[in-house]
Amino acid sequence: MANVLSFPMNDDEFGYETWAMLTNISEGVITETQNRNITIKDYDGGLYVTTEATYGPDSNLDKVWNSLHYWLMQNQQYNYGEHQWLEEHITKSGEGGFHSFKLFLPIQPISN
Numbered sequence: 001m002a003n004v005l006s007f008p009m010n011d012d013e014f015g016y017e018t019w020a021m022l023t024n025i026s027e028g029v030i031t032e033t034q035n036r037n038i039t040i041k042d043y044d045g046g047l048y049v050t051t052e053a054t055y056g057p058d059s060n061l062d063k064v065w066n067s068l069h070y071w072l073m074q075n076q077q078y079n080y081g082e083h084q085w086l087e088e089h090i091t092k093s094g095e096g097g098f099h100s101f102k103l104f105l106p107i108q109p110i111s112n
Helices: 027-034 061-074
Strands: 002-008 017-022 039-043 048-054 078-080 086-092 095-109
Touching: 048 061, 061 078, 061 095
Parallel strands: none
Antiparallel strands: 002 017, 002 039, 048 095, 078 095, 086 095
16 A cells, blocks of 8 residues: 555546655645645555556657557456556656656456
């Protein structure tokens, strides 16, 4: 289980949140979040199929998400999971901004 800070985004279509991993929760962090629109969540994770997508003007983000959906439709062992869909924004040390995404599509084994 991981502790994350959740920052809601104003995107009604997709309901995005930005998460930041916490390694040490202090009373100061808990008090500070009560004064803002920030929530501390315990996240259990789950089973995912994952891959990377590019970022920038030639981003293939939509194409890669579609390929994950296609993979799942073709796979007879898994269905969509009911846990959180995730996108990890990848940066390069010393270079500002995002460089790619790691996509996490939640899956669950099909029960027989």
